Amino acid sequence: MNVSHEVGLLVEEIQRLGSKNADGQTSVKFGVLFNDDRCANIFEALVGTLKAAKKKKVLTFQSELLLQGVHDNVDIILLQE
Template sequence: MNVEHEVELLVEEIKRLGKEGSDGKCEVTFGALFNDDKCANLFEALVGTLRAAKRKKIIKYDGELLLQGVHDSTVISLL
């Protein structure tokens, strides 16, 4: 698994599904990403890819681990 490639795909999907936030950055909710059919087929481990992108300071979200249902309304922002 190529983490760099997965992170690039994640950025594209956030841009596709997201909207411009009040700070001018593209934002999407975790629920929108998790429940999208294309993302479900693209990412074997969406949460792992999100964590890798957060460590690289490509995206920002509150918390460490995102869980379906519990964190569906958590906003993920591109930096």
């Protein structure tokens, strides 16, 4: 699987579901992303794609690992639009 392609799709989905925060960056809650039907169909391993995107500094979030339920209110913030 092409990681760059997956990360690009993830950026599109965050832009679709998210909104601008006070700093003008696009942000979405992990729970919104995780529970979206379209994202569920696109991403086999959403958390893995999020970690890869964070490592590439495309986005950031305030947790080492994101778990559904526990981290639903964690903001995922795009660093590159």
